[in-house]
Amino acid sequence: MNKLLKALLVATILISSVAQAVVVRGSGTTALIGGDLTDPENNGNPEADVGYNASFRSSVEQGFGGGEYAFNVFDNQVGGGNDKWCCDGATVWVEANFGAKRYNLTKFTAASGNDAPERDADIWQIQGSNDGINYTSIFSYNNNGVSAWGGNRLQVLEYSKAGGDFSSNAAYSIFRYQATSVVGEGGMHQLNELEFFGTQVPEPGTLALSALGLIALVAGRRKKRA
Incomplete structure (x- = not known):
């Protein structure tokens, strides 16, 4: 196999792996x-903002019920109307x-809204x-003029570290979705749903106390042996 064919084969494998990294889970709740x-x-x-294991904050339209507010991305519902977040400027954020x-x-x-893909x-x-x-x-998505969901409405996409979509090993207490541009020229943004999954890690203070406890235990055992 010549060098050109080998290069084409490697490129095909890389493109295929990237294309298969994102999982299309389907549409709707x-x-x-x-x-x-x-x-x-x-x-x-969501109507009472109770029963959640996080508090929420956003750059605009903070709240759940009463409109297409930002916190609706955490309401466990994929649909139109009050199930989604819409429609503000292109630069917006919401966090848990x-x-x-x-x-x-x-x-x-991340799930797309039911409105036009331009949003x-x-x-x-x-x-x-x-x-x-x-x-x-x-994680970053940067594809000027192209939606991650294409023309598919109410579609749920799954991104994972195991799939190679991102590689961060740091632990955080806050996760934020930050948008800075939309597909269309109108500048109106929409998003339907977000779900975050992760592994809890000990707090820094807990790790320090555990280390001190271990040191004290080892020191005590050495003292008894002496």
């Missing part, structure tokens, strides 16, 4: 995974804060933070 970090018991009440708990993100889902973000990120001030990019 039944396509969600469920039991994510914000509502592991699936008992959240888990307080003292920190998680290493392993996967997340989908074409440049967006999933970011992590531990202070609500400084944010680190975990």
Whole structure:
């Protein structure tokens, strides 16, 4: 096999692996995974904003019921109307804060709205933070003029670390969706749903106390042997 054929083969394999990394779960509420970090018991009440394991914040339209508000991306519903977040400028964000708990993100889902694809973000990120001030990019989608969902409405996409969509090993107490551009020229943004999944890691203070306890235990055993 000559060098050109080998290069073409490698390129084909790489393209195929990238194309298969994102999982298309289907459309509608039944396509969600469920039991994510914000509502592991699936008992959240969006109309009353109770039953969630996180607090929420956004750049615009903070709230659930009463309109197509930002927190609707955490209501465990994929649909039109009050099930989605719509429609503000292209630069917007919404986040889930888990307080003292920190998680290493392993996967997340993002669902498209029911409106025109022109309102989908074409440049967006999933970011992590531990202070609500400084944010680190975990995942980035940057495809000017192209929606991640194409023309598919109410579609749930799953991105995972295991699938190679992102590689962050840091743990965060806050996960944010940040959009900075939409497909269409009108500048109106929409998003239907977000689910975050991850592995909880001990807080830094807990790790320090555990280390001190281990040191004290070893020192005590050595003293007895002496």
